[in-house]
Amino acid sequence: MELQQVSGGLHLDRTDPHGRAASIPSSLSIGSLPLFLVQTGGNSAGNGGGSHFLGAVVHAAAAKYSPVDVAVGGPHATADAHQTNAVHFDQGATQIAGVGGPGGTGNAAIGGNVSVLGPGHASDHGWIGSDVIATGGSGAGNGGDGHFLGAMINASTAIFHPINIAVGGPHASADAHQTNAVHFDQGATQIAGVGGHGGNGNAAIGGDVSISGPSQGSGHGWIGSDVIATGGNHAGNGGDGSFFGSIAHVSFALYEPINIAVAGPNSSAHADQTNTVDFNQSALQMAGVGGHGGDSSVAAGGSGTIHSSSSGLIGSDVIATGFNSAGDGGNGHFSGSLTDVSVAIYAPINIAVAGYNSTASADQINNVHFDQSAIQIAGVGGHGGDGNLAQGGDFALHLLADHHLLHVG
Structure with missing residues (x-):
């Protein structure tokens, strides 16, 4: 519903979103219709995002x-030295900081639906006020967050001296x-902050507020809202994950x-x-973490119906139909440092010494594998x-006869 300023009062657009005529008055005096804030949902779908990183990511490799x-x-001697080397240094590092992340697919965030009917007959000495009506924070898919403050360092040094x-x-x-x-790899995958993940096919739904005030008789009633909200509404969730320190x-x-x-004289x-x-x-280090969330989750608020008789009073301070959250996951905080220090020294020595008129032979075969892997998750x-389904909603109150009132606060 669209509000427009016109001479002598506020004009309420008399058509709905489909262009059909709406059964509401074309104008009300400003004195009888104080309006503050009416919202039909925060509304956000897919989500993801987030991720904050302050610090330094350093990869220093030396080979x-x-x-x-x-x-x-x-004199009259034979000396042969043969050396064959096949060397591969990778020293690769994958370092990811802050992260945050994915949201879901095919999500829907829905607000909407506010209907307020004030005094409609007789002297109409009532008023309609809103401060605040909101139909859901909404939000679907979620994910996001992921904070990292500090330094992530991978320093690799390889020396090969045959x-x-x-x-x-x-x-x-x-x-x-x-x-x-x-083959030296010395690879490290370091991930900090993290967060992220969220579900697929989620829906966060708010909406549905209907208030009917006095409509007959003297009409000395009023309709007031401070606050009516139909659910915080979150679906898929995940997110969070904070890390302060160094990896x-x-x-x-x-x-x-x-x-x-x-070989000495006349020797071999x-x-x-x-x-x-x-x-x-190798080392895989993750800090903060958080994340994950459910698939096909629904968080629903919405629905709230209040009816009053003539000369009645309707007031709200606060009516809320659930904080609403589905899928969840998230959180995970870590302050400190994750450190993996690996040192490998391999120094094989093979010596053959032959004296006068002698034979010396030295054979050495080595097959060596060092892994020194570490998986650290904090x-x-x-x-x-x-x-999952987290559902609030459904609030209904009906006043009795005249001179009764409804006030929630």
Whole structure:
């Protein structure tokens, strides 16, 4: 219903949203119709959003790879040094801060429906006032929120320093073989604040307020509202999740294989080294969390019907038909620090030394896997049900005869 200012009073549009004529007077004097606020719902659908982050997210990765291969042969000697390296450093980090997040799909937030009928006959010495009538906060899908204040740091350092040396004296033979296959990942997934999630197919419904005042006789009545509200209305929910502090994942990997073959005069020395190394040092750290919510949830308020006889009085301070919330989940607060520190040092040494007229052989084979994974989750909260219903609504009062009144306050 649309209000327009006209000469001598307020004009109430006499058509409904479909263009049909409405059975309401075309004008009322301003003195008999004080209007403050009439709302038909906050109304929001899909939602999501939110997410606040203040601080620093730092990923500092350093990699050093220094292979050394040396072959030294004396007079009439043979020295062979072979080194093969396959190296992969990833040191990848996924860092997400603040977050907030998704809402639902196919949601509906509905307000609307306010009908007030004042004195309609005789002297009409009544008045109609509203401060506030609202038909639901509404809101569907929800999700959102997620606060993070602090620092998220992932610092990875990888050093790979293979050394392969073959030394042969006079008339000697020295062989040094080194083969390395190295993979450092040191990956970290760090998520802070979080929140988010919400349901699908949710509906938050307000609406439906109907008040009828005195309509016959002397009409010395009034209709007043301070406040009538038909439900807070939330559906899907989820959200929240606050984190204050720092998340740190610090990984250090040092890999220094040494392979040495030394042959004296008229001797033979062989040193073989084979290494297969995988350092992961992964960490998944989540803080604050919250989130989750239900699917296909309904939060409904609405409905409130008051009828009065002539010379009666209708007043409201406050009538509310439920705060209404469905799906829920959310919350989860964490203040402090999550720290995962992983240090991996791998230093294999393989040495073959042959004296005069001798033979020396050293063989080394290593297959190494370090994971050092950590999953750290703090604050938590979250989860909610599916197909939930939170419902308020339905309020009806009928006054009796003349000279009676209704006042809620």
